[in-house]
Amino acid sequence: MRIGILYDIPRWEERNLIEEAKKLGHEVKLEYTKDSIFLTNERREQEIDVFIQRSVSHNKALLSSLVMESLNFTVINDYNTLIRCENKAITTFLLSKHNIPTPKTGIAFNPEKALELANKIGYPVVIKPIEGSWGRMVAKAQDEDTLRSYVEYQSYSIQKFRDSYYIQEYVNKPNRDIRIFVIGDEVPVGIYRVNDKNWRTNTALGAKAEPLKIDEELRELTLKVREVIGGFFLGVDIFEDKERGYIVDEVNGVPEYKNTVRVTGFNVSQFLIRKIEELIKK
Amino acid sequence: MVLLKCPVCNGEVQVEDDALPGEVVEHECGAQLEVVKEDGKMSLRLAEQIGEDWGE
């Protein structure tokens, strides 16, 4: 195959993808989104069989996937999937519409209504930027006083969605959450992200990755998430609740997997490329 | 290795021959730089700060 990789910052994942693709005998063409020009109806080298979207910038990812699809290329992940992942409100409300357990979540469009919403949910609550990652600016408010400050900070911030207050219940999870991967139609690997000190279990914030044994319930839930969100390569974040069981926090459309490979020994890049081979042959 | 100029301090920066566009290099002056390739020629520019829309 000729595999195109759309990217802006070459991280471990992108390098590893290039290496594994070459090992499997594929040709790799890198498309550095930041310095590319994308035109309607542009005739590009049609020999590219598939593009893999790896841009860190959500905006670049979304738009460059869209453009490539408009030129009739297959892109993983496609624009529609990315839209559903990048915007946390879209993810949550779509999942809950399809009866997939999510934290009790609401959205309000002005500071007073945000406080009213939090009272309906019950403290402590978590407030998050609708778009963002690595735990950035995800905050927990124990009471209304604290939340009022967060809401005020957000209202004066330069966030894109500063007028949209995305607030949810604090799920009393153990000192960890689950990151599990969809690759093609399979759920081959996942990790726990453990942090004893910070309730935010992002590895970017110092959580330890540990291998996860995937049980049938988790596998089925993850595949159900894929049915709703779409896509070919997803990183799904899941909480464990003592009473309610698994609760889906969010879905990542350009997932990182360096730590997953490190602690499980599972070759994510190779598995992904093999799955793409199957897809392209069809 | 390729020898490039730091756009901040004008000092010399060593970059691998096979560096990819977008690769981030930290210079001894403290500047975070990114590799640019234009018509096969490599140069450096100031890297971006983490963007609001960056993530997985």
Ligand SMILES: Nc1ncnc2c1ncn2[C@@H]1O[C@H](COP(=O)(O)OP(=O)(O)OP(=O)(O)O)[C@@H](O)[C@H]1O
């Ligand atoms: N409602 C919640 N209840 C308890 N913990 C939460 C809740 N929401 C988020 N967290 C914790 O905070 C972390 C960051 O939140 P979240 O994953 O929603 O943000 P993110 O910035 O999108 O992170 P990611 O890099 O995983 O995309 C989660 O990994 C989880 O540990």
Ligand SMILES: [Zn+2]
């Ligand atoms: Zn310098």
